[in-house]
Amino acid sequence: MTTLSDVAKEANVSKMTVSRVINHPEQVTPELRVIVEKAMEDLNYHPNSIAQALVNNRTNVVKFVTLEDIDTTEPYYINLLFGFARGLNTKQYAMQLVTDPSQIEKGRADGYLITGARNKDYDMFDKLDKPFVLFGENHRGYDFVDTDNQTAEKMATQYALDRLYKRIIFIGIDIKEPFEYSREAGYINTLQQHQLIPQIYRVSNHSHAAQDVIHEHFKGFKKDTCFVCASDRIAVGVVRQLQAEGARIPEDFGVIGFDGVFLDQVSNPKLTTIKQPIFKMGEMLASMLLQKIAQSGSPQGEVMLKPELIRRETTR
Amino acid sequence: MTTLSDVAKEANVSKMTVSRVINHPEQVTPELRVIVEKAMEDLNYHPNSIAQALVNNRTNVVKFVTLEDIDTTEPYYINLLFGFARGLNTKQYAMQLVTDPSQIEKGRADGYLITGARNKDYDMFDKLDKPFVLFGENHRGYDFVDTDNQTAEKMATQYALDRLYKRIIFIGIDIKEPFEYSREAGYINTLQQHQLIPQIYRVSNHSHAAQDVIHEHFKGFKKDTCFVCASDRIAVGVVRQLQAEGARIPEDFGVIGFDGVFLDQVSNPKLTTIKQPIFKMGEMLASMLLQKIAQSGSPQGEVMLKPELIRRETTR
DNA sequence: TTGTAGGCGTTATCAG
DNA sequence: CTGATAACGCCTACAA
Numbered sequence: 001m002t003t004l005s006d007v008a009k010e011a012n013v014s015k016m017t018v019s020r021v022i023n024h025p026e027q028v029t030p031e032l033r034v035i036v037e038k039a040m041e042d043l044n045y046h047p048n049s050i051a052q053a054l055v056n057n058r059t060n061v062v063k064f065v066t067l068e069d070i071d072t073t074e075p076y077y078i079n080l081l082f083g084f085a086r087g088l089n090t091k092q093y094a095m096q097l098v099t100d101p102s103q104i105e106k107g108r109a110d111g112y113l114i115t116g117a118r119n120k121d122y123d124m125f126d127k128l129d130k131p132f133v134l135f136g137e138n139h140r141g142y143d144f145v146d147t148d149n150q151t152a153e154k155m156a157t158q159y160a161l162d163r164l165y166k167r168i169i170f171i172g173i174d175i176k177e178p179f180e181y182s183r184e185a186g187y188i189n190t191l192q193q194h195q196l197i198p199q200i201y202r203v204s205n206h207s208h209a210a211q212d213v214i215h216e217h218f219k220g221f222k223k224d225t226c227f228v229c230a231s232d233r234i235a236v237g238v239v240r241q242l243q244a245e246g247a248r249i250p251e252d253f254g255v256i257g258f259d260g261v262f263l264d265q266v267s268n269p270k271l272t273t274i275k276q277p278i279f280k281m282g283e284m285l286a287s288m289l290l291q292k293i294a295q296s297g298s299p300q301g302e303v304m305l306k307p308e309l310i311r312r313e314t315t316r
Numbered sequence: 317m318t319t320l321s322d323v324a325k326e327a328n329v330s331k332m333t334v335s336r337v338i339n340h341p342e343q344v345t346p347e348l349r350v351i352v353e354k355a356m357e358d359l360n361y362h363p364n365s366i367a368q369a370l371v372n373n374r375t376n377v378v379k380f381v382t383l384e385d386i387d388t389t390e391p392y393y394i395n396l397l398f399g400f401a402r403g404l405n406t407k408q409y410a411m412q413l414v415t416d417p418s419q420i421e422k423g424r425a426d427g428y429l430i431t432g433a434r435n436k437d438y439d440m441f442d443k444l445d446k447p448f449v450l451f452g453e454n455h456r457g458y459d460f461v462d463t464d465n466q467t468a469e470k471m472a473t474q475y476a477l478d479r480l481y482k483r484i485i486f487i488g489i490d491i492k493e494p495f496e497y498s499r500e501a502g503y504i505n506t507l508q509q510h511q512l513i514p515q516i517y518r519v520s521n522h523s524h525a526a527q528d529v530i531h532e533h534f535k536g537f538k539k540d541t542c543f544v545c546a547s548d549r550i551a552v553g554v555v556r557q558l559q560a561e562g563a564r565i566p567e568d569f570g571v572i573g574f575d576g577v578f579l580d581q582v583s584n585p586k587l588t589t590i591k592q593p594i595f596k597m598g599e600m601l602a603s604m605l606l607q608k609i610a611q612s613g614s615p616q617g618e619v620m621l622k623p624e625l626i627r628r629e630t631t632r
Numbered sequence: 633t634t635g636t637a638g639g640c641g642t643t644a645t646c647a648g
Numbered sequence: 649c650t651g652a653t654a655a656c657g658c659c660t661a662c663a664a
Contacts (some may be wrong), residue, residue: 003641014651019643029649050375051641053366054656060366061377061410070398078386078394085413092423094377094410097401107408108365177339207584211522240584269557319657330635335659345633369642452664 002043004275011039012300022047049092059108062088062289065098068116076259076278077115083282091290104128111293113285117179120223131286131292133300137178140176141299143292145284147276148304149179153186155230155258155309156274161194163316165226165254171210171238172230174202183230183258204232210237211244218245226254226315236267250316257314269313319361327355338363346521347577362515367406375424378404379606381414384432390525392575393431396451400429407606420444427609429601447608449601449616453494458616459580459608461600463592465495466619469502471625472544472590475511479632481542481570486528487554488546490518499546499574519550526553527560534561542570542631553629566632573630585629592623 008015020028021036028036039045053060063085070077073168088095098104101124104112112132114125122140125132134144152172160168173180188198201217203209205272210229214221214237222315229235235257239249249269257273288300324331329352336344344352355361370378386393404411414420416578419442420428428448430441434508438456440450449522450460469486486503489496504514516563517533519525526545530537530553545551551573555565563569565585573589 001641005641005645015641016643016651017649020650023643027649028482032650046423048365048641051656052643054364054370054641054658055643057656058366070394081394081397082386082413082415089414089419089423091371094412096410097398097403098405099398103405107362107405179591317657320659332635332660333633336634339659343633366655367640368659370642370657371659373640376634402659536662 001048002045003048004045006035006043007039007045010043011036023057027055031132058094058110058279058293061094061096061109062293063096063098063109063112064103065101065104065112065114066116067101067114067118067121070099070133076276079278080115080282082287083279083284084286085282086279087283087286087290090287093277093290095287105130112288118175130299132290133289133292135281135285137182137302137304139178143300143306144286145288145303146179146287147274147281147307149182150186150189151304152258152274152276153183153228154190155186155307156258157187157190158233159284159311160228160254160256160315162189163226163254164224165315166224166227167199167222168196168228169221170200170228170230171213172199172200173234174201175205180230181265187228190235196285205231207233207237207240210234211241214238214241215244218242218247221247221253226256228256230258232257232259232267232271232273235271235314239267239269239271243274250314255301257311271314272312274307276312277305279293281305285289317362317527318361319364320361322357322359323352323361326359327352328585357384360585367538373589374426374609376408377410377425378609379420379428380411381415381417381420381428381431382438383417383429383430383434384520386415394590396431396601398601399595401598402595403602403606406603407577409602411608420432421446425550427605428610429605431529433521434491440488443595447605447610447613449605451597451601453498453618455494459604459616459618461597461619461621462495462603463590463623465498466502466593467620467625468574468590469499469544469546470506470625472501472574473503473506475625476542476544476570476572476631477506479542479570480538480540481631483515483536483538484512484542484544486514486516486544487529487550488516488518489521491521496546500606503544520546521549523549526550527557529555530557531560534558534563537563537569538614539568541568542572544572546574548573548587551587551589551630555585555587556581566630570632571630572625588628588631589626590623591626595619595620 004018006017007018017028018036021033025033049060092195111130117136117137119133134142137144137146155170191198201213203213209247223291229238235255239255242249242253257271284303290298320331320334323334333344334352337349341349365376427446430448431451433450433452450458453460453462473484488500507514517529519529543554545554551571555571558565558569573587600619608616
């Protein structure tokens, strides 16, 4: 591996000049800069991030903390992870995956990405001594990235109306968290604009729970109803039970999911769904976190990315 | 952060003695060792892995390389990743995720875990200058961890016979890779033991491809047939088309999947499947790779983990 | 068995 | 604007 010294020799300057060309190029005369850059090029020099980390008291490692149980969660974490990784790679950062909250501050890291945070988890955050960002909206002032949940369900609801479904029913997740409130708000607002009355069922985020609800209330559902669901899991359950009841999809009943990762592709018929730009969210989170680290913890704000409605086979 | 020096002062010894207590405890007298250990304890000392990395010319980072397209792959990678991460955490290692093969040697790492390798990829491996291990069986002498694919399909086939299905048909993946050959071999061997004639269809690893094959040949399938499938995706397609043809599962037709991650849980009826210990494989891969790094590249051999047959609703 | 000196590759600081 | 020096925290080699 070529080092700073090698480049310095090659360019006939001191190590410091080379270092400056890398970190503070404006402090070096253009002529010298060109020479040094050529030397770096010729020797294929890349700074040793470990040595940099040592002097800067950095680790070049961040932790990816998952507070949710990954087994029961949608497989979209893989996309978030790879997006996050892509973002980290630009700065030669690496990550450690942590599922046990007590392990967060164990070992060394420059910062944390925290996913799956619920209300009960927030107390812990203020005690963290390193910068962190959240995946998932919150209203406590913590930096985060999320889908624009409200707009997403507005899109879904409006689309259902455009397709001339007369009644729109929301099947939500029975959890008191901001993302769920936002999704419901998007649905409610859109209905109100059209002077329609919201009708909401809330179930645990499993397909069979959704099946149960459809089974129980099926007689009350009239034709031309569209179910706007807060997750693909729920949507899959709704579709399945509607089929079991002999209902025709999408002619008489529509179903719209939420997530757009994997499940929508293997279901039959294929789900119309709200697709979140998860990979991109991962990338955003990485750049946000790295920036926050570089700026010694300064706030990065909130980022809400626009989702996309994927039209497939469960809406007419 | 407390350093080696702090501990040394506290214990009234030199830094080296402390260092030795950590790395070569046998070279230190028991009495001193106790004193130093107490000092480390009192000061809550943890070695700075970055400084260690610098002197040892290590990075404490390994790369997780995915040569497969993660979008089209089973969501089991998430479990592999978390298992791998668990294994790395024991040694304070971090990882970088890489999907672009040309990026493998970019930046720094002490070694690589390579997944999704196909025949065409092997040429590249010999050029790698860092230790690596593979996820997925191969017969070229590279260290790997995988499910025992052959035993797995033996179990599946034998189980189908035990459940008194008279004909067992294998629906494989149309790919010329060791894992597929091993799965087929497990099936074929078991049939031959019972003097039955193997019948194999091969399709691309998508549910609709499996659907097509079932649709096309359905008339040729008699009652009491069990389909042993090389993946859950295929199994899901088989189930779906059998249902579409009006066949009764599991009474007249059985279906057994392979993978046991996620898909089997959301399908309806729930899949009987071969569950791979993926998390554990991830952990194994990590310890194997770390050991290989520690032993400067010495071979670690092949590890085939026993899978488990999960009996659910698609077999009688 | 224990300690001293030096160096890993980089950067901040201060002098020129 | 550029360079010499020291320091980050640890470990190897050698000396006592």
